[in-house]
Amino acid sequence: MAVQKDDELEIYRHSAAHVMAHAVSELFPGVKLGIGPPIEDGFYYDFDLDHSLTTEDLEKIEEKMREIVKRDEPFIREEIPKDEAIKLFTSLNQPFKVELIKEIEDDKLTIYREGNFVDLCRGPHLSSTGKIKAFKLLSVAGAYWRGDEKNAMLQRIYGTSFKTQNELDEYLKKLEEAAKRDHRKLGKELDLFSFHEVAGAGLVFYHPKGAVLRFILEDFIKMEHAKRGYQFVITPHILKGDLWKISGHYDFYRENMYFFEIDEKEYAVKPMNCLGHILIYQTKPRSYRELPIRFFELGTVYRYERSGVLHGLLRVRGFTQDDAHIFCSIEQLEDEIIGVLDFAFYTLKTFGFKEYEIKLSTRPEKYAGTPEIWEEATKALKQAMEHHGVAYEVDPGEGVFYGPKIDIKLKDAIGRFWQATTIQVDFNNPERFDMVYWGQDNLQHQPVMIHRAIFGSLERFTGALIEHYAGALPVWLSPVQVVVIPIANRHFDYAQKVAQRLSQEKIRFEVDERSESIGKKVRDAQIQKVPYMLVVGDKEVEKRVVALRERKEGDKGQISLDNFIKKIKKEIEEKF
RNA sequence: GCCGGCGUAGCUCAGCUGGUAGAGCAAGUGAUUUGUAAUCACUAGGUCGGGGGUUCGAAUCCCUUCGCCGGCUCCA
Missing domain, CATH: 3.30.980.10 (Threonyl-trna Synthetase; Chain A, domain 2)
Known part of the structure; x- marks a missing residue:
């Protein structure tokens, strides 16, 4: 026993x-x-x-x-x-x-x-x-x-x-408290995104404020990829069925794909971005001098998920991955994985995630390739994690059909884990597509391929982010960073001057010129979880200052606009 | 996909055992010009998720379909 x-x-x-x-x-x-x-x-x-x-x-x-x-x-x-x-x-x-x-x-x-x-x-x-x-x-x-x-x-x-x-x-x-952090509830309250029964289940519509957040994530992740030696590519959303036969998706992933016909030819909406990147790799002879080649794409994919599994932004049918494929030599494999892990840890830290689970998934029942190849790839993943000295658990049999993987999972409001970062080694596609590069020895070699995504999906990451902060996003991520609140009509001019300045400084703001009490305007800004409120009335106009209210700490008293801008810009800069 | 639950105005919800819908907030209009979490009044707004059925009569009962929620399974 x-x-x-x-x-x-x-x-x-x-x-x-x-x-x-x-x-x-x-x-x-x-x-x-x-x-x-x-x-x-x-x-x-x-x-x-x-x-x-x-x-x-x-x-x-x-x-x-x-x-x-x-x-x-x-x-x-x-x-x-x-x-x-x-x-x-x-x-x-x-x-x-x-x-x-x-x-x-x-x-x-x-x-x-x-x-x-x-x-x-x-x-x-x-x-x-x-x-x-x-x-x-x-x-x-x-x-x-x-x-x-x-x-x-x-x-x-x-x-x-x-x-x-x-x-x-x-x-x-x-x-009960956890239910209040639910991103589905907050997404509605904060006017970030919606789903539509008439449009279809699991398909996200980003509203203006949600789109702002989305663009911030995209800008961040593009910048980081550029810094880390990735080349950007763009590939189509639909590809012929035949291509998916070569890759094995037709056999192993069919039930998750959407097929349709054009000119009596079968096509599929891409559920993954890898094939496009492989085709680009294949357009010319590759030399060992070029390796590692890292192709990055914000790739939007569609997957059929069974109706009962959809879950807000955390599990959808259409989503965008910050997807990249690294083509490298077997010798470079471990270093590349180390680099990706480093990228992932840096990103998670930047977005405030301290708690996550790291899983190593090994060979599943349905798999492509040979057991030996799987063994080798699994070893590289393990060694890379050991290099970082991180604790991980093994999920036996949970790998993708083409290779073992490392997943990093984030916790939602009620403690469920959702996979964000994924790093998957693939010996299968290089074989199936007959990929090669010319080595120093003047012979052809087969590259290894790594599929990896840092956020995983922009949708899921956004959902996790909302729950993590209970909607109170840090300043750099807030769709509206400042609400300017004039007390009476006679303060509108001054409020607009303040706004103009914020605009020049590229700070995202709103001016609340409604004919409402200041209490009401403050309340609404608080409910919208806006990090800063600038109240302007007679006293502020006279002294050419603003009265600062902080989302969490309340009224902070008067401050010069210059000093406020300095403060908020520093916070934005530091991704606070 | 499976089991169970739910679907009433933009949002949150009320509507007892069937007798043809109601509140608060939001919205619009007007008044108010306000000092840090809800100013007041008025107005408008729903074929009760869709379709079918039972019934003199259905938001209420039945069937079906779509969607959502909680699990299970699945999960690149």
Whole structure:
């Protein structure tokens, strides 16, 4: 049996999951039990039940759980032989448990009883149900038995539990707070982007303010690529089907692509940019002297994603990648990966991301190339990460069909991780496209190809950014950096003078000339999360200054316009 | 794609068991000229996501479709 580290809270929650299953069994006799482990912030349990569970059912189940807790039934551990366990759970009509037991290698296994409820479980558990103090059932969702979509769909109840009611309340409040950071909600409130049912799911429309943010990201990433020796290219959005056959996408990626016909020829909308870059590489003989060749493109791609997986900006059907393909010699591979990692870490830091996950994904079931080639590429990726001394986890079998990859994942408001940066080694396409370069030895060699994106997708990165800052973007990223607020009509002239100056300094501003109270104008600017407000009234006109209000700190008093401009320009410069 | 839930004015939401829609904010108009998170009044605005059905009558019930939400699966 595998050794597992059971932290106290995990045991606690695991016991809560048992109590929940117990409650469901009492309320719905005949329910078939799946599995019910503790998870990061709570626990779940899967049930096979004819009746569809509703929110009201959750309340009833909670009620029943409280009853079981009150009964304070001891958790009793029992060791029984495998065949006896099979008999027991067969008699209890628990086929999923029987299936699990049959796969356990040990001849002895453990069950836990509490009252008249029995569950297959290796434990450990609390001493009795009465030890569970605070819990809440959160949601019910579908989940395939054993995570396989060919299997039955069970109903999963998610819940959480804490040792005190206080901690539980705090957690629930945290969830509420997280919902406020949701980029989908903020995107609407801040007038950044929209989706349209009439246009199609997963297709983003950037509004003027969203477009400002988008352009800032584009400018930044273009500049950085230029600095790092990338050459810019532009390639078409549609390419003939035949080309995708050469690359293998036709076999391995077909279900994610959009095909259509022109002049009786099959075409596909590009789901990736690599082929265009390969064609450019192929336009002339290449020398080792040119390597590494780094082609960069802000490439817009379209992929068919199953309807249930779309998620605001974080998972869409049309998106733009800051995509580049590096063609280099095998000897240059590791250095190139080191360079890309450096680029990625610099970028994430600049945008304020401190928390991320680094994953190394290895060979999947469907793959192109040979195991040896995969091995070699994986080694290069590992060594590059070791060079940077970063901690990473291995995701076995999660690689793309053409090669292993490193992914950097960013956390969203409620703690889900989304892949941003990706670095993928590809030995497959150089082979399929017969790519070569002339070496110093006057012989032809095959280059290695690296697919990589730093933001990943501009859309996803924008979504992550909004959630990271809860909409309160730093000054350099704010679509509107300053709102000028004249107090009365007689201050409009002065406000316009201030505005003119801001405009000259290329600061993004608005002047609020509405016939509203100053309180209202301030409130609206705060809600729009504008970093700076400049209030101008009689006093400011007279002294030729502005009254500064900072988004987070409130009224900062008077300051000369020159000094304010100096301050804000410095912040913009420093990407603050 | 699968399981469950949801879809009412630009936004946030109300509308009990079927009797043909309502609030606040936003918008427009007018008044007000304001000192740091909501000035007041008036006006306009919806074939209740689309289509079909049940019914004398549907926002309310049923079917279907699109979209959204939470999971699951998938994920370059």
